[in-house]
Amino acid sequence: MRNVSEPSNRRDQRAIDTTIAVLATKFGNRLVTSRAVCEQHGNTTSWIANEPPDAVVFPQNVDDVQEIVRTCAAHRVPVIAFGTGTSLEGHVNAPLGGISIDFRDMNNVLAVNSADLDCVVEPGITRKRLNEHLRDQGLFFPLDPGADASLGGMAATRCSGTNAVRYGTMKDNVLALKTVLANGDLVTTARRAKKSAAGYDLTRLLVGSEGTLGIIVELTLKLSGIPEAISAGVCQFPSVEAACNAAIMAIQTGIPIARIELLDELQMKATNLYSKLSLPEAPTLFIEFHGSPAGVAEQSARFGEIAADLGGSAFEWATKPEDRTRLWQARHDAYWAARALRPGAQAFATDVCVPISRLAECVTQTQRDVAAQGLVAPILGHIGDGNFHLALLVDMTDPGEIETAKMVCERLVERALAMDGTCTGEHGIGEGKMKYLAEELGAPAVHAMAAIKRALDPDNIMNPGKIVPLG
Amino acid sequence: MRNVSEPSNRRDQRAIDTTIAVLATKFGNRLVTSRAVCEQHGNTTSWIANEPPDAVVFPQNVDDVQEIVRTCAAHRVPVIAFGTGTSLEGHVNAPLGGISIDFRDMNNVLAVNSADLDCVVEPGITRKRLNEHLRDQGLFFPLDPGADASLGGMAATRCSGTNAVRYGTMKDNVLALKTVLANGDLVTTARRAKKSAAGYDLTRLLVGSEGTLGIIVELTLKLSGIPEAISAGVCQFPSVEAACNAAIMAIQTGIPIARIELLDELQMKATNLYSKLSLPEAPTLFIEFHGSPAGVAEQSARFGEIAADLGGSAFEWATKPEDRTRLWQARHDAYWAARALRPGAQAFATDVCVPISRLAECVTQTQRDVAAQGLVAPILGHIGDGNFHLALLVDMTDPGEIETAKMVCERLVERALAMDGTCTGEHGIGEGKMKYLAEELGAPAVHAMAAIKRALDPDNIMNPGKIVPLG
Numbered sequence: 001m002r003n004v005s006e007p008s009n010r011r012d013q014r015a016i017d018t019t020i021a022v023l024a025t026k027f028g029n030r031l032v033t034s035r036a037v038c039e040q041h042g043n044t045t046s047w048i049a050n051e052p053p054d055a056v057v058f059p060q061n062v063d064d065v066q067e068i069v070r071t072c073a074a075h076r077v078p079v080i081a082f083g084t085g086t087s088l089e090g091h092v093n094a095p096l097g098g099i100s101i102d103f104r105d106m107n108n109v110l111a112v113n114s115a116d117l118d119c120v121v122e123p124g125i126t127r128k129r130l131n132e133h134l135r136d137q138g139l140f141f142p143l144d145p146g147a148d149a150s151l152g153g154m155a156a157t158r159c160s161g162t163n164a165v166r167y168g169t170m171k172d173n174v175l176a177l178k179t180v181l182a183n184g185d186l187v188t189t190a191r192r193a194k195k196s197a198a199g200y201d202l203t204r205l206l207v208g209s210e211g212t213l214g215i216i217v218e219l220t221l222k223l224s225g226i227p228e229a230i231s232a233g234v235c236q237f238p239s240v241e242a243a244c245n246a247a248i249m250a251i252q253t254g255i256p257i258a259r260i261e262l263l264d265e266l267q268m269k270a271t272n273l274y275s276k277l278s279l280p281e282a283p284t285l286f287i288e289f290h291g292s293p294a295g296v297a298e299q300s301a302r303f304g305e306i307a308a309d310l311g312g313s314a315f316e317w318a319t320k321p322e323d324r325t326r327l328w329q330a331r332h333d334a335y336w337a338a339r340a341l342r343p344g345a346q347a348f349a350t351d352v353c354v355p356i357s358r359l360a361e362c363v364t365q366t367q368r369d370v371a372a373q374g375l376v377a378p379i380l381g382h383i384g385d386g387n388f389h390l391a392l393l394v395d396m397t398d399p400g401e402i403e404t405a406k407m408v409c410e411r412l413v414e415r416a417l418a419m420d421g422t423c424t425g426e427h428g429i430g431e432g433k434m435k436y437l438a439e440e441l442g443a444p445a446v447h448a449m450a451a452i453k454r455a456l457d458p459d460n461i462m463n464p465g466k467i468v469p470l471g
Numbered sequence: 472m473r474n475v476s477e478p479s480n481r482r483d484q485r486a487i488d489t490t491i492a493v494l495a496t497k498f499g500n501r502l503v504t505s506r507a508v509c510e511q512h513g514n515t516t517s518w519i520a521n522e523p524p525d526a527v528v529f530p531q532n533v534d535d536v537q538e539i540v541r542t543c544a545a546h547r548v549p550v551i552a553f554g555t556g557t558s559l560e561g562h563v564n565a566p567l568g569g570i571s572i573d574f575r576d577m578n579n580v581l582a583v584n585s586a587d588l589d590c591v592v593e594p595g596i597t598r599k600r601l602n603e604h605l606r607d608q609g610l611f612f613p614l615d616p617g618a619d620a621s622l623g624g625m626a627a628t629r630c631s632g633t634n635a636v637r638y639g640t641m642k643d644n645v646l647a648l649k650t651v652l653a654n655g656d657l658v659t660t661a662r663r664a665k666k667s668a669a670g671y672d673l674t675r676l677l678v679g680s681e682g683t684l685g686i687i688v689e690l691t692l693k694l695s696g697i698p699e700a701i702s703a704g705v706c707q708f709p710s711v712e713a714a715c716n717a718a719i720m721a722i723q724t725g726i727p728i729a730r731i732e733l734l735d736e737l738q739m740k741a742t743n744l745y746s747k748l749s750l751p752e753a754p755t756l757f758i759e760f761h762g763s764p765a766g767v768a769e770q771s772a773r774f775g776e777i778a779a780d781l782g783g784s785a786f787e788w789a790t791k792p793e794d795r796t797r798l799w800q801a802r803h804d805a806y807w808a809a810r811a812l813r814p815g816a817q818a819f820a821t822d823v824c825v826p827i828s829r830l831a832e833c834v835t836q837t838q839r840d841v842a843a844q845g846l847v848a849p850i851l852g853h854i855g856d857g858n859f860h861l862a863l864l865v866d867m868t869d870p871g872e873i874e875t876a877k878m879v880c881e882r883l884v885e886r887a888l889a890m891d892g893t894c895t896g897e898h899g900i901g902e903g904k905m906k907y908l909a910e911e912l913g914a915p916a917v918h919a920m921a922a923i924k925r926a927l928d929p930d931n932i933m934n935p936g937k938i939v940p941l942g
Contacts, residue, residue, distance in 0.1 A: 115719050115828035116857075138723075158668045169666050171675065172643060185915035193824040194856045195640055196893035197629045197679055199900055199908050199938050200920045204642065204675030208668055225725045248586050252609075254696045254762070256727070291725070294769055302763075353664040357586035385665045386587075422667035429670055437670050444656035448927060449671045455926035456919060467670050 009460070009470040011096045015075040019099060020055045022071050030058040030105075041082050041092060041100040047348055047394075047402065048090035048431050053080055053100035060105050062178065062186060062217045069215060070184040072099055076459045081211040083153030084126060086145075088349055089430025091157060091210050095465040101215060103152055109133050110218070117223045118175055118192060123152025123216050139223045142167035145426070146332050152216045157428040158208030162331070165251075165384030166258040166290065167224060169426070171207050178218035179206055182457040192220055205452070210428055211463035213456050227290035230258075231300050232324045236282040236313040240264065240367075243283045244360035247383045249306045251356070255299050259288040260384045261331055264367065267338065267378035267391075274337030275330035280313070285383070286331045288324070331380075338378045338391040345376070345393040350409050352416035353387040353425025362419055363388060366412055373404050387425035429467045437467070480931070480941040482567045486546040490570065491526045493542050501529040501576075512553050512563060512571040518819050518865075518873065519561035519902050524551060524571035531576050533649065533657060533688045540686060541655040543570055547930045552682040554624030555597060557616075559820055560901025562628060562681050566936040572686060574623055580604050581689070588694045589646055589663060594623025594687050610694045613638035616897070617803050623687045629679030631897040633802070636722075636855030637729040637761065638695060640897070642678050649689035650677055653928040663691055676923070681899055682934035684927050698761035701729075702771050703795040707753040707784040711735065711838075712831035714754045718854045719827055720777045726770050730759040731855045732802055735838065738809065738849035738862075745808030746801035751784070756854070757802050758786075759795070802851075809849045809862040816847070816864040821880050823887035824858040824896025833890055834859060837883055844875050858896035900938045908938070 024031050032038075033055045042052035059065045072079040078098025085092055094100065103124030110120040114137050121130060126148045131140050143154060145161035153159075155177065160169035167173065176190035179202075189202035206214055237243040240262070247260050263271060268281045285307075289299040296319075304315050318324045330337075339347045354362050363379055370377045370390070381388025390412060392405045413423045413436050423429075423436035438446045450468045453460070464470055495502050503509075509523035530536045543550040549569025556563055565571065574595030581591040585608050592601060597619045602611050614625060616632035624630075626648065631640035638644065647661035650673075660673035677685055708714040711733070718731050734742060739752045756778075760770040767790075775786050789795045801808075810818045825833045834850055841848045841861070852859025861883060863876045884894045884907050894900075894907035909917045921939045924931070935941055 113826065113828065115723070116826040117722065118826070158672070160666055160668075164666065168643070171672060172639070181915070181919065185918070187915045187919055188913050189916065191888070191893050191911060192826045192891040193858075193887075193893040193896065194827065195631055195635065195824055195858060195896050197631075197895045197897050197899040198893050198904070198911055199679075199917075200684075200923060201629070201642060201672075201675045201679050202912075202916060202919060204672045205923075208670075208672055213671075225723055227725060251588065252586070252696055254698060292769060292773075295766060298763060298765055353666055355584065355587040355589070355663045356665065357584065387664075387666060416664075417662070420663040422662050422664040422669045424668045425664060425666050426668050428668040433669070440662060440669055442659050444652070444658045445660065445673060446670075447656065448652065448658055448673060451926040452671060452676075452923055455922040 012076065013097070015077050016054045016097050019071055019075045019077040023055070023057055023068060023099065026067060027057050032056045041085065041102065042094055043085050044090040044093055045086065046088055046090055046432060048093065051093040051095050053094040054097045056100045056102050058102050058105050065101060065180050065215060065217050066184050066186060068099065068101055069180050069182065072461055073182055073184060073459065076461060078461050078464050079215070080463045081152065081156065081215045083124065083150030084148065086147035086149050087153060087157055087430065088427045089432035091428060091430040091466060093431055095431070103150060112137060114139060116192065118220055119223055120218065120220050121151055122218060124150050126150050127154065134223065138226050140226050141221055142224050143170060143173055146335070151219050151221065155207050155216055155219055156209065156211050158426070160382070160385070160426040162259045162261055162382060164382060165260055166256060171204050173222045174203055174207050174219055175222055176220040177203055177206050177216050179214035179216050181214045182459065182462050187214065208428065210430065210466050212453060212467050213462060229293040229296045230288060230290055230324060231296040231317055231319045232288040232327050233300065233315040233317045234279060234327065235285050235287065235307050235315050236280045237285065238311045240283045240363045241360035242310045242312065243285050244356065244383060246285065246307050246310050246312060248356055250303050251384060255302055257287060257384055258290040259286065261286040262381040262383040262388065263334065264363065264379040267334060267380050270337040270341045270378055271330050271334060274340045275333055277330060286327065334380050335391065338393065341378065342376050342393040346396050348392045348394060348405065349389050350412065351387060351389045351425050351427045352412055352421055352423060353385060354416050354419045354421030356386040358419040358421065359383065359386045362415055365415055366390060369408055369411055373408055375405060375408060385425065386421070431466060434467065434469065483547065484568070486548050487525045487568050490542055490546045490548040494526070494528055494539060494570065497538060498528050503527045512556065512573065513565055514556050515561040515564055516557065517559055517561055517903060519564060522564040522566050524565040525568045527571045527573050529573050529576050536572060536651050536686060536688050537655050537657060539570065539572055540651050540653065543932055544653055544655060544930065547932060549932050549935050550686070551934045552623065552627065552686045554595065554621030555619065557618035557620050558624065558628055558901065559898045560903035562899060562901040562937060564902055574621060583608060585610060587663065589691055590694055591689065591691050592622055593689060595621050597621050598625065605694065609697050611697050612644070612692055613695050614641060614644055617806070622690055622692065626678050626687055626690055627680065627682050628899040629897070631853070631856070633730045633732055633853060635853060636731055637727060642675050644693045645674055645678050645690055646693055647691040648674055648677050648687050650685035650687050652685045653930065653933050658685065679899065681901065681937050683924060683938050684933060700764040700767045701759060701761055701795060702767040702788055702790045703759040703798050704771065704786040704788040705750060705798065706756050706758065706778050706786050707751045708756065709782045711754045711834045713781045713783065714756050715827065715831035715854060717756065717778050717781050717783060721774050722855060726773055728758060728855055729761040730757065732757040733852040733854040733859065734805065735834065735850040738805060738851050741808040741812045741849055742801050742805060745811045746804055748801060757798065805851050806862065809864060812849065813847050813864040817867050819863045819865060819876065820860050821883065822858060822860045822896050822898045823883055823892055823894060824856060825887050825890045825892030827857040829890040829892065830854065830857045833886055833892070836886055837861060840879055840882055844879055846876060846879060856896065857892070902937060905938065905940065
């Protein structure tokens with residue numbers, strides 16, 4: 001038994017230096033302490049300040065990870081998992097310093113079980129590489145957050161993205177995990193069976209735990225068959241409300257939409273400029289259907305009727321892969337398009353999620369708030385889930401504007417919570433949204449989370465300072 | 472802070488008596504201590520011995536539940552949630568005595584949000600009553616375990632059933648829970664947003680925790696629209712393997728089957744006898760498709776082609792509600808039909824789940840084992856998930872036969888585990904399968920579960936002796 005002690009809540013440079021020395025003897029040039037590399041591993045793609053780790057280590061297998069974690073545990077030094085660094089709430093920051101574990105070299109597909117529609121992968125593989133690997137077998141991993149994120153990071157942040165309305169989020173698409181806990185134990189959360197009622201759902205507890213309970217070293221993922229037919233289209237609506245109502249009607253009547261994305265007027269303007277399109281600058285839905293040829297034709301026709309009833313434009317359908325790709329590339333480039341609206345400004349993306357019945361209200365109130373503050377901030381949303389993003393374009397040389405933008409984000413969260421929504425649908429808590437957790441779920445839920453954290457990580461070495469407060 | 476003490480692992484009658492006296496003053500005749508009522512609340516519908524609680528209390532609201540739990544906590548007395556008592560692994564047993572909380576009177580629908588496809592219910596409502604309530608709005612809660620279980624119990628045991636292949640299990644259909652923890656805290660696990668990345672997934676941790684971490688007092692459930700068209704059919708195959716391959720092919724090609732149930736030769740014999748049908752006594756699939764009229768027609772046709780390729784019989788399709796009901800009634804009566812195969816015998820149902828590619832092998836090996844032991848034990852399975860049930864018909868006056876039956880169950884679990892499966896797909900661990908948990912997931916996973924249990928329930932008062940060992 002370890003002695004009972006307070007979890008560490010301050011940087012212990014001596015312990016960190018000792019840990020680095022120990023790891024260096026084992027990992028040689030797979031341990032890097034250069035300032036540039038460390039800063040890159042604390043990169044937050046947000047306005048949260050960079051808090052670099054003290055060293056980055058590149059494991060090659062599970063044993064390596066266990067050794068790193070045990071070494072850190074022995075010295076009570078923070079350990080932070082790193083995939084591709086595309087998270088948005090400061091998840092990879094090292095507020096107390098410590099060791100970043102970069103999974104770049106653990107990127108193999110270990111098995112594909114096509115009859116079972118599953119595969120086993122290492123955490124460092126990115127979703128695009130995985131899908132290239134799977135394509136020949138007619139399979140794909142459907143989740144698509146836009147960025148070419150690593151599967152380990154996607155699981156750790158409970159990622160979802162454009163396909164989630166049909167295929168679910170990471171909680172629905174991870175069958176099992178192997179995870180190294182703070183004590184160095186390697187935990188298997190589940191077998192490869194498609195479902196299980198055997199004990200606590202450690203898989204789902206770890207999915208979305210942001211590296212604060214354990215470090216994911218292997219994932220068993222649910223796969224889907226590549227649809228026989230895919231049809232994608234774009235449709236403009238007279239208002240955000242009409243677009244949201246079309247989504248509600250379609251879902252209520254059971255049309256199995258694969259993607260349904262809302263881009264507001266401003267985002268459409270940005271997309272036209274950036275992607276050299278000439279679509280009307282009105283609230284627009286980007287939609288995709290998956291199924292058999294007859295199935296997608298029927299889905300498209302039924303959705304078209306709903307859209308027409310709500311004042312939507314005629315659809316333009318793209319069934320050829322190259323046309324679909326161009327369409328979705330424009331959607332995926334929305335972030336870059338938004339940035340191009342205001343050259344020189346930084347873009348900060350935040351997200352909330354509300355019951356879909358409240359979505360139109362939440363979006364339009366947010367648009368009004370943005371306009372009242374004189375900010376530029378296009379909106380796009382995974383509308384089928386009630387989830388949307390606000391991309392604030394901020395002049396980082398203007399402290400007053402930064403402050404105003406932060407207040408708009410704050411009010412966005414308050415608005416979502418007041419509508420029975422969540423402060424984050426898919427970006428996670430990280431450092432950026434810790435202050436909202438108690439407001440969203442109440443103190444008892446946060447106490448329960450902290451109790452679980454203490455139970456599995458008594459010294460608070462696993463990505464400290466994320467989700468639950470330090471110490 | 473409470474004093475550090477060992478969790479209780481023995482019955483403390485004095486503490487129990489004191490607790491009952493305290494509760495009696497508050498609950499009057501809503502507290503019952505009669506032997507018959509207590510025994511009914513320890514009924515396990517299994518061969519696990521009846522271990523009755525010392526009293527049963529019938530709360531009417533969340534405050535009542537918090538008061539009961541706080542009273543039990545003050546005296547460190549076990550507290551066990553009770554829905555309808557249809558669980559199969561001794562979940563409601565009281566090995567250390569204590570207080571059973573029967574949710575019979577907390578059975579209201581608190582809200583239906585049709586645009587958001589969700590509802591909020593009290594834990595005591597049964598799935599049939601909920602679906603009656605929802606029908607007028609064109610909505611339904613799809614999970615169907617056969618028994619008319621309570622929603623609280625279904626969540627606590629991570630129930631799935633015949634529709635899970637299409638609609639998922641309780642982990643996929645519970646959006647949020649309100650739960651009373653061992654310290655009396657009322658925890659809200661999530662808001663009504665369809666997805667969230669806000670902190671640890673307490674919802675999924677509690678779903679399937681069998682009342683050992685907290686007592687569910689309110690559920691927000693995901694609903695589905697009643698399909699426009701439903702088509703159901705029956706098809707015989709030359710072998711279990713051919714039937715399994717049909718399921719694999721159908722799922723791989725993306726046919727969105729709503730139910731696909733395997734009944735083996737013996738189960739078909741039983742079903743014919745009991746339900747007065749005259750279907751061939753061969754491995755048989757009961758199948759159902761949900762969708763638009765054109766969609767189910769297409770799905771049926773495509774499945775028909777797959778079945779024909781694998782030697783399946785021509786399908787008989789039932790699209791009229793009364794014909795479908797008769798068909799599925801026969802499937803749902805499988806348990807009673809099995810019992811009728813051997814009048815006077817008791818029927819014990821166990822379940823395992825394996826990757827679907829191993830299902831045929833697992834079923835046929837099990838059939839051979841049953842035959843070699845001279846037992847009577849029909850098989851039926853939720854084949855799309857790789858999950859199946861063995862119903863052992865046992866002469867309870869014959870200790871040798873009981874022992875043989877238990878050994879067959881033991882070997883069934885070993886077989887499933889050797890095939891990368893789980894010891895239970897949907898029945899849960901309860902008392903009956905605790906011994907397999909470490910074998911399935913390894914000691915580190917069970918240690919992690921025990922650490923979580925201790926963190927949230929340090930005195931081990933929440934349904935002790937289930938999932939994780941006592942003390």
